[in-house]
Amino acid sequence: MFARTVTWWTVLRISVEERLVYRGDFALSTLMRFLPIVTQIFLWWAVFSAAESVEPGGGATRIVGYAYHDFVAYYLLTMISRAFSSMPGLASGICRDIREGTVKKYLVQPIDMLSFLLLYRIAHKLVYYAVAAAPFALVFYLCRGFFPAGWPEPQTLLAYAASLLMAFLLGFFLEATIGMIGFWFLEVSSLLFVYMLFSFFCSGHMFPIDMLPGVWGELVRLIPLQYLAYFPAAVFLGKVQGPELIAGLWIQFGWVVFFIAASRVAFTLGVRRYSGFGG
Amino acid sequence: MRARPSYLRVLLTFARNSLVRDMTFRGNFLIETFSSMSWVIMNLGFYVLVFQHTPRLGAVTDWGEYAFSWGKYEFFLFLSTTLVINSLVQTLFMENASEFSELIRTGKLDFALLKPIDTQFLISLQRVQWASLGNLAVGVGLAGYSLFRLGWTPTAAQVGLYLLFVACGVAIMYSLMIALAATSIWLGRNQSLYDFWFYITNFSRYPMEIYHGPLGTPLRMFFTFIIPVMIVVNVPARFLIRPLVPQTVSDLALPAFAILATIVSLVASRYLFQRSLLSYRSASS
Numbered sequence: 001m002f003a004r005t006v007t008w009w010t011v012l013r014i015s016v017e018e019r020l021v022y023r024g025d026f027a028l029s030t031l032m033r034f035l036p037i038v039t040q041i042f043l044w045w046a047v048f049s050a051a052e053s054v055e056p057g058g059g060a061t062r063i064v065g066y067a068y069h070d071f072v073a074y075y076l077l078t079m080i081s082r083a084f085s086s087m088p089g090l091a092s093g094i095c096r097d098i099r100e101g102t103v104k105k106y107l108v109q110p111i112d113m114l115s116f117l118l119l120y121r122i123a124h125k126l127v128y129y130a131v132a133a134a135p136f137a138l139v140f141y142l143c144r145g146f147f148p149a150g151w152p153e154p155q156t157l158l159a160y161a162a163s164l165l166m167a168f169l170l171g172f173f174l175e176a177t178i179g180m181i182g183f184w185f186l187e188v189s190s191l192l193f194v195y196m197l198f199s200f201f202c203s204g205h206m207f208p209i210d211m212l213p214g215v216w217g218e219l220v221r222l223i224p225l226q227y228l229a230y231f232p233a234a235v236f237l238g239k240v241q242g243p244e245l246i247a248g249l250w251i252q253f254g255w256v257v258f259f260i261a262a263s264r265v266a267f268t269l270g271v272r273r274y275s276g277f278g279g
Numbered sequence: 280m281r282a283r284p285s286y287l288r289v290l291l292t293f294a295r296n297s298l299v300r301d302m303t304f305r306g307n308f309l310i311e312t313f314s315s316m317s318w319v320i321m322n323l324g325f326y327v328l329v330f331q332h333t334p335r336l337g338a339v340t341d342w343g344e345y346a347f348s349w350g351k352y353e354f355f356l357f358l359s360t361t362l363v364i365n366s367l368v369q370t371l372f373m374e375n376a377s378e379f380s381e382l383i384r385t386g387k388l389d390f391a392l393l394k395p396i397d398t399q400f401l402i403s404l405q406r407v408q409w410a411s412l413g414n415l416a417v418g419v420g421l422a423g424y425s426l427f428r429l430g431w432t433p434t435a436a437q438v439g440l441y442l443l444f445v446a447c448g449v450a451i452m453y454s455l456m457i458a459l460a461a462t463s464i465w466l467g468r469n470q471s472l473y474d475f476w477f478y479i480t481n482f483s484r485y486p487m488e489i490y491h492g493p494l495g496t497p498l499r500m501f502f503t504f505i506i507p508v509m510i511v512v513n514v515p516a517r518f519l520i521r522p523l524v525p526q527t528v529s530d531l532a533l534p535a536f537a538i539l540a541t542i543v544s545l546v547a548s549r550y551l552f553q554r555s556l557l558s559y560r561s562a563s564s
Contacts, residue, residue, distance in 0.1 A: 035478040038498070039485060046337040046489040047329060050348060063332045190310040194317065201321050211328050 007111070008119055015123030030132040034139050037075050044071045064210040070237060072146040074208050076139070077233035082205060083132065084164045085171030085228040087121065091195075094179030095188050098274070107271065114176060114263060121172055152238060159245055163232040166252045170227055173259035180263065183270030204230025210239075224255040284396050290404060297407040311410035315369075319362060319417050326358065337488050349486050353520050355425040360441075360516040361484055362418030364448045368456070369411035371449075375403050376456045377473060380463035386562030399552050403457060422519070437518050444515035444534065447541040451511050452480065454544035461548075461555035483508040486516075507540040 048068040052061050061067070066074065094117075097103040106113035151157070178195055181188055200206055202225040209220050209230050220226060231248060234240050240248050301308045330351040337348040349357065379402050382388040391401050426433065433441070459476060482502045487509045490499040502509040514537045517530070 029474065032474065032478050036481050039481050042489045042495055043329075043336075043485055045492075046348075046485075047333045050335040050337055051333040187307070190307070190314050193314045197314070197318055197321060201324075206321075206325055207328065211332075213328075213331070 008115070011116060011119045012123050015120045016127055019124050019127040030128075031135040031139075034079065034135075037072075037079070040075050041072050044068060064208065065239070066208060066210070069146040069148060071208075072143065073237060074233055076143055076146065077236050078205050078229045080136070081164065081167055081229040081232040083128065083136075084125070084232075085167040085203075087171050087175045090117070090121070090172065090175040091179035091192055092189065094176065095182030095192075098182035098270075099186055103274070107274075114267060117176065118172060125168065149238075152236060156235065156238060156241075159249060160232060160235045162249060163227070163235050163252060166249075166256050167228055167232055169256045170224060170252065170259060173256065173263050174224065174228075177259055177263040177266055180266035180270050183266070183273050199225055199228065202226065203228040204233070208234075224252075224259075227252045227255060286396075286400060289396065289400075293404055294407045298409055301409050308410055312413040315411060316413045316417055319414050323358070323421070326354065330354070336486065348488070352425040352428045354486070355421055356429075356520050357486055357512065357516040359418045359420075359422035359425065360445065360448075360519070361512045362414050362421065364445055364452065364512060364515075365480075366411050366414035366418060367445075367449045368452045369414070370408050372403055372453050372456055373411070374406050374408045376460040378402075378406065379460045383463055383559065384562065388559060389561055392556070392559075398556065399457070399549065403453070426519075431520075433519055440518045440534075441515050444518060444537060447537050448511035448515060450541045451507055451544045452483075454548035455479065455506070455508065458548040458551050461552045464555040464559050479506060480508055480511075483511045483513075487513045503536075507537075507544065510537045510540060 045068065047063070048061055048071075051063065063071075094103075097106075103113070106116065152160070178192070181191065185191070202209070202220045202223060204226055205228075209217060209226055212220055231240070231252060235245060235248075335348045335350050336354055379388075382391065382402065388402075391398055394401060456476060482498070487499055487503070490496070490509075499509060510533060514534055517533075521530075
């Protein structure tokens with residue numbers, strides 16, 4: 001048990017150090033990532049000023065329950081959600097390992113692939129938060145006007161933290177499960193692209209999913225993608241409250257458990273199919 | 280043997296070779312076409328949603344000189360222009376530019392430098408990505424549909440000017456891309472090239488009128504006069520949407536500036552590219 005802990009600790013430490021090598025580039029690219037929000041701010045201003053001129057609401061115009069500042073706040077908050085839930089290169093990395101045969105190293109070494117990748121990801125995320133904290137704080141400070149209600153209540157904040165943490169786990173295991181498809185198909189880059197597309201659209205990264213009308217909205221609420229970006233942001237903004245909030249957190253938890261199991265099953269089945277050649 | 284290669288024939292050969300290559304993996308080609316088209320269609324879906332909640336983009340009042348607000352189908356015409364320009368850039372240059380930083384990292388640029396043809400030409404057009412033309416079709420289709428819904432038939436002069444300024448737009452985008460790619464010689468590796476490109480060109484994707492106010496005006500100025508991405512789509516789109524009679528000073532000044540910006544961008548990026556080649560030190564062996 002002790003030896004194992006030491007192993008995992010070493011993995012975590014090495015990953016952290018590896019990641020810190022490029023910290024300058026990192027902080028800069030984090031700041032750059034907020035640029036698209038600038039265009040969104042102006043786009044929604046144009047939308048709201050037009051809606052206002054058609055139906056004067058004295059500056060209180062709302063679109064699907066969102067005031068102008070809510071929209072901007074929403075986009076800023078999805079950046080935080082995505083900082084937890086996005087897993088760049090996870091699924092494609094697993095597929096590449098399978099295709100090129102490097103997945104063998106997990107099979108012959110006494111290291112579990114999913115745990116290793118999870119630790120590696122945690123290390124990356126920890127470094128990311130350490131480096132990205134400053135740019136994030138700067139942007140949120142400059143944009144504090146878009147949060148007229150200020151900080152939410154402690155309970156809401158607690159729920160928000162829980163939803164973010166689960167967003168990370170869900171993002172990891174969901175993508176890992178998708179990566180396992182590599183055991184069955186050799187070339188999956190276009191499949192991953194389509195997933196990324198759906199994720200961008202249905203997770204609420206592009207717009208709050210409340211905007212989807214009728215059956216589309218219900219459909220998107222049924223699939224787990226909304227917990228990657230929309231749900232934590234909605235919790236913070238107080239869009240989901242009381243019993244609805246509790247239920248939402250439980251459903252998110254359910255999806256996390258589901259994908260932990262699914263990734264395990266897919267890995268076990270995949271390894272059974274896998275045949276490594278050469279060396 | 281001719282001293283100077285025929286650039287047109289080389290270009291056609293590049294195009295043919297790429298097509299042969301794409302057609303070898305036909306399934307992959309189709310998937311690529313459809314996946315990039317579905318991205319476009321999803322984006323379109325977003326704007327359809329937006330226009331369910333507002334009839335126009337931007338109120339006409341108190342916008343002064345830039346008073347022009349975009350209705351649904353006017354905006355879709357704008358969007359189709361974005362699609363046309365972006366798909367042309369992607370088809371012709373995108374793959375090559377990202378390949379370029381790879382050439383530098385691996386040292387394979389040596390081979391390009393040795394060939395008896397202009398290096399910039401060679402590395403910019405080597406590979407034509409035919410799959411991206413699907414988006415061009417979507418763009419043209421969307422433009423046709425929007426014009427039909429607007430009940431608006433552009434004159435031949437309008438179409439001619441539109442095509443001219445689309446070409447200018449493509450040239451400006453290309454200059455920006457090649458300038459960004461050239462920086463990878465200095466930086467050794469430029470993985471975030473595509474990101475950077477995406478973030479900058481993001482500003483070309485909306486009508487410039489939406490940028491106004493204490494923050495918007497400087498932004499509009501910056502992305503018009505310093506990095507001219509905002510005129511890339513705005514200028515051609517305007518020719519298609521408004522009658523050809525100039526209504527404000529900017530209706531005349533902006534296209535004139537677009538021509539100037541195209542020339543300056545091309546020359547400047549060419550200069551930057553040549554300068555960066557001087558710093559190339561090759562890699563490995």
